[in-house]
Amino acid sequence: MIDSARLGLPEFAAGHVWLVGAGPGDPGLLSALALHALSHADSIVYDALVDRRILDLARPGATLDFAGKRGGRPSPTQPDISARLIRLAEAGHRVLRLKGGDPCVFGRGAEEALALAAAGIRFRIVPGITAGIGGLAYAGIPATHREINSAVTFVTGHSSRGAVPDRLDWDAVARGSPVLVIYMALQHLPQIVERLLAAGRRREEPAAIVSKATTPAQRIVVSQLGKLAAAAIGLETPAIVVIGEVVRLRDGLDWIGASEGARTLPPPGPPLATPPPPTPPPPGQRQRS
Numbered sequence: 001m002i003d004s005a006r007l008g009l010p011e012f013a014a015g016h017v018w019l020v021g022a023g024p025g026d027p028g029l030l031s032a033l034a035l036h037a038l039s040h041a042d043s044i045v046y047d048a049l050v051d052r053r054i055l056d057l058a059r060p061g062a063t064l065d066f067a068g069k070r071g072g073r074p075s076p077t078q079p080d081i082s083a084r085l086i087r088l089a090e091a092g093h094r095v096l097r098l099k100g101g102d103p104c105v106f107g108r109g110a111e112e113a114l115a116l117a118a119a120g121i122r123f124r125i126v127p128g129i130t131a132g133i134g135g136l137a138y139a140g141i142p143a144t145h146r147e148i149n150s151a152v153t154f155v156t157g158h159s160s161r162g163a164v165p166d167r168l169d170w171d172a173v174a175r176g177s178p179v180l181v182i183y184m185a186l187q188h189l190p191q192i193v194e195r196l197l198a199a200g201r202r203r204e205e206p207a208a209i210v211s212k213a214t215t216p217a218q219r220i221v222v223s224q225l226g227k228l229a230a231a232a233i234g235l236e237t238p239a240i241v242v243i244g245e246v247v248r249l250r251d252g253l254d255w256i257g258a259s260e261g262a263r264t265l266p267p268p269g270p271p272l273a274t275p276p277p278p279t280p281p282p283p284g285q286r287q288r289s
Contacts, residue, residue: 002035009033010124012040017085017095017116019109021102021128024135025051026214033126041096043088045081047107049100049238051215078108082115089121100238102130106156106183130154132181135213135240139220140253143179148245153177157185157192157241164188164195174199179244186239190229196243201225206247211239218256222247 002009009032012018018037023029030038038044038057046055048068055064065088067081076084088095103109103125116123132154136143143152153173159165173180174196185192186209197203203226211219223231225243232239 002032002039004036004039007032007036009036012037012094013122014042014092014094015089015122017089017097017121017123018126019097019099019103019113019123020126021107021109021130022046022050022054022098022100023129024101024131024138024214025049025212026134026138027051027053027057029129029134029214030054030057031126031128034128037096037126038098040094042093044096044098045085045088046098047100050098051100054098078111079115082112085112085116086119086121089116090119099128100131101134102128105130105132105154131210131213131238131240132183135210136181136242138214138218138256139208139210140250140255140257141208141210141242142246142249142253143181143242145246145249148249149178151177152179152181152244155180155182157182157188164191170195171199174201177244179242179246182241182243184238185241186232186235186237189232189241192241193225193229196225201243203227205243206245207241207243208247208250209235209239209241211235211237213238213240220250222250 020034020037022034035057039059041058041062043063043065044055044058045065045067058064065084067076067084085095085097097103097112099107099109101107104127109125113123113125133143153176155168155173156165182192203224205225206222207225207228208220208222209228209232219235221231221235228241
């Protein structure tokens, strides 16, 4: 598949576990180490978000073991998954734990690595392209632009209990970053939008949702923050939400649409002004708990 020796890639030894990010979907976004692991693993324990085209790259004879966790559906528990990885490694398998996106960005990779370390199992963490970067790039929305934002904040919209994260200071998030990228937000999008508006974000602020990013089923909806929950109706998960002035750049950076003849990229416009900070909420108005 790749010239591992020429690249100086490490040996995937028996009894070891590699926690590998598979990226947001497009197999072309896999790293060399991810391809190396796919071509050598004996057992591949994979998530629900791993694209089938990536699993097809596994070496002949490798065992594919589904361990996906999807909200609202029967799923293996995290301790069960970690125990499975330990058992396979102790049996002498080369174990590939394949996760969508990056294993350590809202992906529970750290939990699994800690369990492996406690059991004395050797492991390696292989980063992947997270959907909050790769998905936006495929939508023609950059995470940063030097004339717009000097910071970007990544947030999960789904706590371990399946609710809107209540340990997150939504007021601080709303005020502290010009661009917000929210993972796993569709289920609770009305509540999240309400909290951001209550904290001072503008209703007319540009916002977008990227559904099934980097896959053939990718769908993008561009709207405004105040209308985003209604715009999300009918979209499928997984999806990434982005809020901020960078969304306007999609008009000139939709490279997939341009390559398919759907639109022509306009010439670069004048530098964009830095957007004003969010308006603070009226006295006494706070986020709901």
